[in-house]
Amino acid sequence: MARVMASLLRLNAHFGGRLLTTxxxxxxxxxxxxWLNDHLPPRFDFLTPLDTAIPFLPWTYALYSxxxxxxxxAAWLLDGHEYLRMLGAVLLANAVCYLGFFLFTAxxxxxxxxxxxxxxWREQFRxxxxxxxxxxxxxxxxxxxxxxxxxxxxxxxxxxxxVLWAVLICLSTLTVKQHYVVDVLGGxxxxxxxxxxxxxxxxxxxxxxxxxxx
Numbered sequence: 001m002a003r004v005m006a007s008l009l010r011l012n013a014h015f016g017g018r019l020l021t022t023x024x025x026x027x028x029x030x031x032x033x034x035w036l037n038d039h040l041p042p043r044f045d046f047l048t049p050l051d052t053a054i055p056f057l058p059w060t061y062a063l064y065s066x067x068x069x070x071x072x073x074a075a076w077l078l079d080g081h082e083y084l085r086m087l088g089a090v091l092l093a094n095a096v097c098y099l100g101f102f103l104f105t106a107x108x109x110x111x112x113x114x115x116x117x118x119x120x121w122r123e124q125f126r127x128x129x130x131x132x133x134x135x136x137x138x139x140x141x142x143x144x145x146x147x148x149x150x151x152x153x154x155x156x157x158x159x160x161x162x163v164l165w166a167v168l169i170c171l172s173t174l175t176v177k178q179h180y181v182v183d184v185l186g187g188x189x190x191x192x193x194x195x196x197x198x199x200x201x202x203x204x205x206x207x208x209x210x211x212x213x214x
Contacts, residue, residue, distance in 0.1 A: 018080065019075055033098070033141070058124075090148050104138045108177060108178060108180060148195060149166065150167075
């Protein structure tokens, strides 16, 4: 195991290695994701009046899909050790979300493609829906992954902008009608829980007791 970690650290010491690691990790997570989405029938309905009131804004698909770019930003800015820690957190969050997909299977009632004016955005949604079915909603893996990236990037230069970008991506999961409000809350909970578990601050040393006066 030590040799494997040493090899991973050497590989991820440069940006190209981090890109390769990211590609392998994403490819690995796609397999269980698509299997669950293709084989689990819906058993829950999380639709609320708030979900219905949120408008469908096809152009926000640009924000929704930009979370891949946020991961690339993390690969660029974080050093190899920190990036591997973040990627490990993302993989753990994925596993937690898969369990949620299995236990609380729901399918989002996505607007029909015909409701999108012909052109660029309709084609983007057609391609996305051709591979990503309406399931795998709770908790949102999109939100969990995005927030984990932002939580590590907030310490970097322009940290507030990374966080703002992550918030906009999370909101876009609602306006592209991929997720319920409860899915977003669940994704936030997964991200914060995994981050708290894997990125605990060291416990400060206790101050030495003051010696009693003689």
